[in-house]
Amino acid sequence: MRWLTNFLFSSIGQKVVMSLTGLFLISFLVAHLSGNLQLLIDDGGQQFNQYAKFMTSNPLIKFISFGLYAGILLHAMQGLYIWINNKAARGGKGYAKKVTRAVGTNATAASNMAWWGILILIFLIIHMGDFWFAMKFGGSLEMLTYEGYDEPVKDLFTKVEATFNNPIFVIFYVLAMLGLAAHLLHGFQSAFQSLGLNHPKYTPLIKGIGTFIAVVIPLLFAIIPIFMYFGIYPLSSFLH
Ligand code: HEM
Numbered sequence: 305m306r307w308l309t310n311f312l313f314s315s316i317g318q319k320v321v322m323s324l325t326g327l328f329l330i331s332f333l334v335a336h337l338s339g340n341l342q343l344l345i346d347d348g349g350q351q352f353n354q355y356a357k358f359m360t361s362n363p364l365i366k367f368i369s370f371g372l373y374a375g376i377l378l379h380a381m382q383g384l385y386i387w388i389n390n391k392a393a394r395g396g397k398g399y400a401k402k403v404t405r406a407v408g409t410n411a412t413a414a415s416n417m418a419w420w421g422i423l424i425l426i427f428l429i430i431h432m433g434d435f436w437f438a439m440k441f442g443g444s445l446e447m448l449t450y451e452g453y454d455e456p457v458k459d460l461f462t463k464v465e466a467t468f469n470n471p472i473f474v475i476f477y478v479l480a481m482l483g484l485a486a487h488l489l490h491g492f493q494s495a496f497q498s499l500g501l502n503h504p505k506y507t508p509l510i511k512g513i514g515t516f517i518a519v520v521i522p523l524l525f526a527i528i529p530i531f532m533y534f535g536i537y538p539l540s541s542f543l544h
Contacts, residue, residue, distance in 0.1 A: 318382060322498065323498045325376075329372075330492065339352075339355055343461065344536075345539045346539065356457070356461075384418070423480065427477075435467075484522045492518065493510055
């Protein structure tokens with residue numbers, strides 16, 4: 305186990321952990337977004353509720369979820385460690401340059417990333433406390449049985465709808481998505497840079513993809529609470 309802690313605290317280990325967990329979390333965001341867009345289907349939540357049931361009962365997805373929780377914890381803890389270390393180093397003499405270079409980014413960008421990251425962490429605590437907790441442990445969700453299906457499912461859709469009926473939550477989600485956009489804008493390309501995947505030909509393409517991801521993912525996430533608040537359900541079910 306000692307080799308693992310040595311690796312995690314070495315400058316190369318920090319880079320690898322931050323980059324790989326960051327890219328893994330981005331892939332989660334893409335999957336989570338495509339699932340959540342089903343909230344905008346005009347079917348009273350049937351497809352979303354069936355999907356939520358599948359996501360929380362399928363053994364493979366349950367297993368991947370543990371990787372996700374570990375990924376979130378590692379990314380957040382490692383990020384905070386780097387940030388605190390850089391701050392301490394800037395307080396000292398001569399060491400700042402060394403640490404800054406070690407994590408592969410400049411001090412201002414790293415500090416901004418940390419602040420956006422902390423905002424996202426606060427968002428995640430509130431978000432998971434609300435929806436994830438309700439789905440996993442909350443007994444208050446109503447059970448619904450849909451025509452053609454034997455098994456009853458939890459009505460998570462009504463819970464999400466009730467949350468986004470509150471304008472404070474809608475504003476909170478939109479602001480958090482702005483933080484996510486800022487974090488991804490720097491984070492995606494920085495992950496490739498930290499892994500040493502730099503090439504004059506491909507780096508502009510990576511930056512372009514990073515900008516696209518940083519704009520489109522948070523924008524589509526932000527649209528969900530706004531549309532639900534105004535009762536706009538523009539998508540139609542592809543199950544019927
Ligand atoms: C409008 C935006 C969003 C909505 C409506 C939404 C909705 C939900 C719901 C209903 C759940 C519980 C059911 C489930 O586990 O799948 C959930 C879980 C979760 N959400 Fe979100 N989400 C949104 C944005 C985000 C964002 C931006 C992040 C990350 C920055 C995020 C991270 C998570 C995580 C980590 C879980 C737990 C997943 C698991 O247990 O496998 N969500 N979300």
